[in-house]
Amino acid sequence: MSQEWIYTIVFLAWLVGAAAFVIGLHQMNSPATARNGNRLSAGGMTIAVGTTLLYLITRQGGLSLEAWAIILVGFAIGGGAGLYMARTVKMTAMPQLVSIFNAVGGGAAALVAIDDYLRVVGTREEEVATAIFVVLGVVIGCVTFSGSLIASGKLQGVISGKPILIPGGRLVTALLAIVAVGGFLALVFAAGGALTLDVAVQELILLAIIGAGLLFGITMVLPIGGADMPVVISLLNSFTGTAAAMAGFVIGNPVLIIAGALVGASGGILTKLMADAMNRSIVNIIAGGFGGAEGTVGAVAGSTQVREIGVDDAAIQLAYASSVIVVPGYGLAVAQAQHAVRELAEILEDRNVDVKYAIHPVAGRMPGHMNVLLAEANVPYPQLKEMDDINPEFDRCDVALVIGANDVTNPAARRPGTPVSGMPILDVDHAKSIIVIKRSMGRGYAGIDNELYGNPKTGMLFADAKEGLAALIAAVKQV
């Protein structure tokens, strides 16, 4: 076969891969087809990567020994590490891992752009358009690389979840922006011939842009509180898509452009959906807002009078209720109590108690994260109710069991003038009786007291989610 024919087949295969990404993403809209969608997308990826290898082997000259080594060894190491991490990660730590995968994706996009630039700089292939896309790809890729690593570190607790203010942060950001924009203009003009620069100088400018991008990622994410990390990760995910598309322009590859643009756009929409669910604007989050009160365990609320409840009392309330709504929150995820809560629910169901789970859109660490954790514990999917569906049911429910959820249940959100104002909440206070399992009176991410705890209907059961549930299970069995 001629070279042209092979390239045509490879190009068509890339389009098949791209179509698989679009259809796969579309199928991930519904729980029933989501897994298929992901596999379809993976199949598309296999086709795209496989035919690329075929193309490289069959084209004139084939692959050099060095290239073979780079591709095979690189794939084995990266793929092996990715596979190992993906297989062994605890589901509670999964958001951090996604962020790390996002970081390396952004890094790879930046490296592809950097490499191509170094190859063409000073040659006749160097064009204005190349310079534009290279710089965009490098800047966006570097920002996502360092930013995603910081975000991952914050979720993992390696870096404090509190907003870290950098002294003179605005000045630093402005300086970095000047370096990036100035470097961008210099390289573009140099490529256009309007500016004569040595190749070495152009490479130094690119290095400065890389440094500015990496630093900008750090200064962008550090001041943002841990509670907002999901939105930040989603935003950076969208950035990585864009960086991949830019890399696609640089090397003139359609599948990179399509897949990158697809992720850039869909990631942007997803980011907005997540931010909406928390009643935050993306601009607000990036500007660094409230949040990050992880260190407040043990802080005692001053004025609020709360009623403590014993395990036995709580067990009796649950056992003799006709309907119970479980409100799981971040505390449940941290304590890995998803299996314990499922066990309690099963015991209650055996006693003919109707059990449902109220899932706030941002429960856990990410939108949908709580569903993943509960599904992991074999909680039947139909029992998981989204906020809008479950809220009317609190009026009819006997006991609302709040486990490690805080801000998403705070009635103060209904009033203007508080940090949580306007945030959609679960109407837990409408239940006839409320039991809250919580380690302490510590505050949530919003850093304010939860008025729910002062409600006369509320009984506080101070315990770690897992231990508290274990005690409840034992007590319910005794009833």
Next chain:
Amino acid sequence: MSQELLNSLAIFILAILVGFEVISKVPATLHTPLMSGANSIHGIVLVGAMLIAAEADNPLSYALAFIAMVFGAANVVGGYVVTDRMLQMFKKKPAAAKAGSESATGVSGDA
């Protein structure tokens, strides 16, 4: 701009519009798996890494291409596997199969 570049720009714009449309109706439940799924798709940059690896002809470009390969492969393989693991949990379970052995084996996160 060259015709090739203009064509690429057209593809880029259309793909962005597709991206907007394809996402707009997702339930919140699936936001995290969806983000992870989209995250795997930008691992397509692996194809870019392979193409620059084929062009590499000096130590610096060998190194850049190699790191890009490692990063891209981790993104692709890890991304799809972790997304699949998340989605696996959404599959409908037979009502009879309760707790016990099934959950014990399916749990890697229980310390």
